Amino acid sequence: MGIRSVLEANFDFEIIDEFLDHYAMMSEIMEGLMVDLGNPDRYHRSIEELFRIFHNIKSASGYLQIEPMMRLAAFTEDALEQLRTRDKVVNEETITWLISVADMFQQWQEDLKMDNDLTKVHFSLLILPDMEKA
Template sequence: MGVRSVLEANFDFEIIDEFLDHYAMMTEIMESLIIDLGNPERYHRSIEELFRIFHNIKSASGYLQIEPMVRLATFAEDALEQLRLRDAKVNEETITWLISVADMFMQWQEDLKMDNELAKIHFSLLILPDMEKE
């Protein structure tokens, strides 16, 4: 039984449908926001929007008890909180890591759509990049 079947067995269809719609929208814009972190004019807007996206995914997946999503969204949200507190340019290592995180969420979107089990979190995503080096 895939993740979507588990959700449908435990939650109201409207809740699941709303989650899937919002999740799709959020994952769709993640990568462009991450790339925009390298643009000084767009940095603050992008970091705030990314933080909000990961916070929303954490909250919604927590309600739906999708633990891998909760863990990765929490980890990414914490990393973004560190970046929000700094007023420095984001380095390439951090951008690459965030794109890999976004790819994991995109994979999970496909898993939800195809009613597969969620792919395992790649270990490399659980290693925070050195966000200080330029």
């Protein structure tokens, strides 16, 4: 029994369906917004949108009791909160880390679609990059 079967056994179908639709949309636009963090003209819009996305994923996955997803979303949200107060673009190391995080959420989307167990979080995602380095 995979993650989707577990959700369907514990929650109303409409709630799961709405979560899956929104999750798919959010995980699809993450990477483009992350790349835009290197562009001074798009930085503030992109960081705010990314923060909102990870906040929403954290809240929804917490409600649905998807612990690994909720924890990684919260960890990423905290990192984005640090970046929100800055007026300069992020470095390549930070963008690369964020894209790796987005890849994890894309993998989880596939796990949900295929009703697999959730793929384990790679340890490297839990190590913040040096976000101050130019």
